[in-house]
Amino acid sequence: MKILITGIAGLLGSRLSDWLIENTDNTIIGVDDLSGGYIDNIHKDVEFYKFDLSENGLLERLFQNRKPEIVYHFAAYAAEGLSPFMRSFNYKNNLISTAKVINACINYDVKRLVFTSSMAVYGHGLENKSPFDENDLLNPIDPYGIAKMACEKDIQIAGEQHGLDWCIIRPHNVYGEKQNIWDKYRNVLGIWMFQHMNNEPMSIYGEGTQTRAFTYIGDCLKPFYKAGIDDRASKEIINLGGNKFYSIKEANNILRMVIGEGTTQYKEARHEVKDAYPTWEKSVKLLDYEFKTDLEEGLTKMWRWAQSQSNKTIKFWESYEVEKGIYDFWKK
Numbered sequence: 001m002k003i004l005i006t007g008i009a010g011l012l013g014s015r016l017s018d019w020l021i022e023n024t025d026n027t028i029i030g031v032d033d034l035s036g037g038y039i040d041n042i043h044k045d046v047e048f049y050k051f052d053l054s055e056n057g058l059l060e061r062l063f064q065n066r067k068p069e070i071v072y073h074f075a076a077y078a079a080e081g082l083s084p085f086m087r088s089f090n091y092k093n094n095l096i097s098t099a100k101v102i103n104a105c106i107n108y109d110v111k112r113l114v115f116t117s118s119m120a121v122y123g124h125g126l127e128n129k130s131p132f133d134e135n136d137l138l139n140p141i142d143p144y145g146i147a148k149m150a151c152e153k154d155i156q157i158a159g160e161q162h163g164l165d166w167c168i169i170r171p172h173n174v175y176g177e178k179q180n181i182w183d184k185y186r187n188v189l190g191i192w193m194f195q196h197m198n199n200e201p202m203s204i205y206g207e208g209t210q211t212r213a214f215t216y217i218g219d220c221l222k223p224f225y226k227a228g229i230d231d232r233a234s235k236e237i238i239n240l241g242g243n244k245f246y247s248i249k250e251a252n253n254i255l256r257m258v259i260g261e262g263t264t265q266y267k268e269a270r271h272e273v274k275d276a277y278p279t280w281e282k283s284v285k286l287l288d289y290e291f292k293t294d295l296e297e298g299l300t301k302m303w304r305w306a307q308s309q310s311n312k313t314i315k316f317w318e319s320y321e322v323e324k325g326i327y328d329f330w331k332k
């Protein structure tokens with residue numbers, strides 16, 4: 001079977017393609033513009049195309065030539081906290097690109113589209129309470145969450161009107177080897193590793209009492225595969241990830257324990273959800289998800305990998321679309 005993965009140079013895309021190449025006979029086609037992922041992450045057996053999904057025509061041509069049967073649409077710029085300062089970029093990159101993927105899936109009779117949405121669609125949740133359930137009303141609090149919510153709705157409409165089969169996954173705080181740790185704006189565990197390796201204290205925004213369910217990527221790969229091929233996952237929305245949640249402060253303590261040293265610095269609080277962790281029973285029932293790797297073990301693996309990496313240039317936006325209200329730690 002021909003499987004197309006967008007965002008193949010990123011964490012989810014590269015690790016899923018490695019897993020598929022090792023465990024199945026499928027042909028893996030990948031797209032990425034390398035804006036947030038790295039060429040070294042891509043397995044040598046992937047048929048790779050470098051382009052920006054939001055550009056006109058390129059994706060259509062790829063579908064016409066290669067006719068993928070299953071599509072995993074992972075490409076996005078997942079900098080949730082930055083999205084209120086980069087609104088139009090966020091919608092172009094995360095929403096318009098997805099519209100192009102949906103169009104191509106309809107036009108070329110793709111068997112199933114798997115889309116990675118986000119916990120961001122829940123916002124603060126019902127009555128400000130976690131866990132977030134797949135049936136909860138969506139109430140995002142930033143443009144990133146709004147883009148993901150719109151993509152979800154549009155995919156469902158394509159299912160109703162054009163018969164497109166889909167599965168929507170809402171992953172939560174996935175981390176592990178091959179994650180981008182060189183971007184100031186996202187992936188807190190990776191940011192801390194980068195800071196420590198560069199002799200800086202690890203920064204915590206606010207008091208560090210925010211809670212998140214961190215999820216090791218290795219535990220998600222088989223469930224992702226099932227999201228693309230298993231009948232149980234057809235037209236389902238599924239939270240995916242760890243069933244244990246930690247405060248940011250606790251997560252930071254665990255990382256400092258794994259490293260064996262390190263300091264922490266508290267910074268200005270951000271506009272963000274306080275408690276964000278989901279229900280997970282549906283992922284067990286439909287995708288056979290198993291929580292195997294706790295945070296200490298996952299961070300040990302990721303830290304070993306991080307130390308073996310050459311230091312890359314840190315991602316820092318030269319300008320923002322909105323400068324008003326930008327946090328001190330992101331100012332020029």
Ligand SMILES: NC(=O)c1ccc[n+]([C@@H]2O[C@H](COP(=O)([O-])OP(=O)(O)OC[C@H]3O[C@@H](n4cnc5c(N)ncnc54)[C@H](O)[C@@H]3O)[C@@H](O)[C@H]2O)c1
Nearest residue numbers: 007009010011012033035036037052053075076116173174
């Ligand atoms: N990692 C998580 O914790 C998490 C949680 C919830 C949702 N998600 C979603 O899962 C997906 C994958 O996340 P990830 O952690 O692997 O992110 P990532 O940044 O590691 O990978 C995304 C990849 O998409 C590519 N990309 C971005 N915009 C593109 C464009 N316009 N055209 C082509 N390629 C483009 C980037 O270069 C990058 O390699 C994203 O949609 C993200 O929103 C991730």
